[in-house]
Amino acid sequence: MRKKNYPVLVVEDDPVTRRLICKTVGGAGYAVAEAENGKIAQEMLKKSCFPIVVTDLMMPQMDGLALCRWIRCERNADYVYIVVLTAKDSTEDVLKGFETGVDDYLTKPFNHAELLARINTGMRIIGLERSLKQAYREIKALSIIDSVTGCYNRRYLEEKLPGEIKRAQRYRRDLSIVMCDLDHFKMINDTYGHQVGDMVLHAFASRIQNVIRKDIDWMARYGGEEFLIVFPETSIDNAYRKADMLRRLIAENRLGVSERDQIYITASFGVSGLPAESDRDHVVASELIGNADACLYRAKMAGRNCVIKALKA
Numbered sequence: 257m258r259k260k261n262y263p264v265l266v267v268e269d270d271p272v273t274r275r276l277i278c279k280t281v282g283g284a285g286y287a288v289a290e291a292e293n294g295k296i297a298q299e300m301l302k303k304s305c306f307p308i309v310v311t312d313l314m315m316p317q318m319d320g321l322a323l324c325r326w327i328r329c330e331r332n333a334d335y336v337y338i339v340v341l342t343a344k345d346s347t348e349d350v351l352k353g354f355e356t357g358v359d360d361y362l363t364k365p366f367n368h369a370e371l372l373a374r375i376n377t378g379m380r381i382i383g384l385e386r387s388l389k390q391a392y393r394e395i396k397a398l399s400i401i402d403s404v405t406g407c408y409n410r411r412y413l414e415e416k417l418p419g420e421i422k423r424a425q426r427y428r429r430d431l432s433i434v435m436c437d438l439d440h441f442k443m444i445n446d447t448y449g450h451q452v453g454d455m456v457l458h459a460f461a462s463r464i465q466n467v468i469r470k471d472i473d474w475m476a477r478y479g480g481e482e483f484l485i486v487f488p489e490t491s492i493d494n495a496y497r498k499a500d501m502l503r504r505l506i507a508e509n510r511l512g513v514s515e516r517d518q519i520y521i522t523a524s525f526g527v528s529g530l531p532a533e534s535d536r537d538h539v540v541a542s543e544l545i546g547n548a549d550a551c552l553y554r555a556k557m558a559g560r561n562c563v564i565k566a567l568k569a
Contacts, residue, residue, distance in 0.1 A: 409477055438522075503562070
């Protein structure tokens with residue numbers, strides 16, 4: 257992590273000491289902001305992110321320990337590394353500071369090289385904390401994404417859909433789901449092999465995800481060549497029209513599997529949903545999925561490459 261423009265907030269009521277600290281820290285390449293007491297620092301922290309805070313202990317209005325206590329209680333999104341400067345050096349004061357959440361202490365008068373060493377340590381710790389968070393986000397993403405298609409997996413579906421249903425019921429909004437299945441997919445696997453089959457599944461999911469509403473609609477692989485698309489705030493009739501548009505999009509675009517071969521693929525769709533005017537407050541995900549699956553079965557029996565919607569929720 258580079259020092260340049262790395263934010264450090266210096267909180268010190270004595271103007272001479274504050275200017276000296278700012279000059280030392282800023283001269284080392286950090287982006288320094290300053291506050292004359294904890295109350296002002298609190299307002300600055302509400303508006304901007306300062307990963308490292310260097311604060312005096314004894315200040316008017318809000319002292320260093322009160323500021324530290326507030327940071328630890330209120331700022332949970334990103335960790336803030338706190339270094340306290342104090343003229344006190346008793347064991348009791350040090351323990352009280354660490355109990356409050358202080359990361360490091362320096363006793364006045366302090367050595368400027370030592371202060372920079374403490375800030376550099378804080379920067380490394382913040383960097384490690386951010387790396388761990390990023391690794392966690394990546395692991396979490398892998399746990400809910402289907403590796404073949406890039407859309408959500410069955411686990412995500414089972415966790416997310418019940419919440420969508422509760423939200424629709426709470427606010428009396430429409431909710432629709434579409435179950436879709438690639439037609440004659442076994443023939444593709446048998447003819448071209450499973451590697452091509454995976455490529456077809458990925459292309460199918462990508463085409464759909466590219467046209468549904470970003471950050472509103474979502475798609476999950478239900479199993480095999482079956483997928484489920486969730487359309488929040490969408491009536492069954494509108495979901496039917498969207499499903500038919502997707503059906504035509506899939507059927508009208510060939511998929512190249514080699515320099516010579518191109519595959520025509522089609523899909524069948526079953527539509528179910530929960531109307532906004534429904535007075536049923538206990539609809540569960542399995543019921544909606546079951547209705548959509550039954551419609552999908554009817555679409556298969558009707559000759560495939562078509563859309564069937566449920567007559568009622």
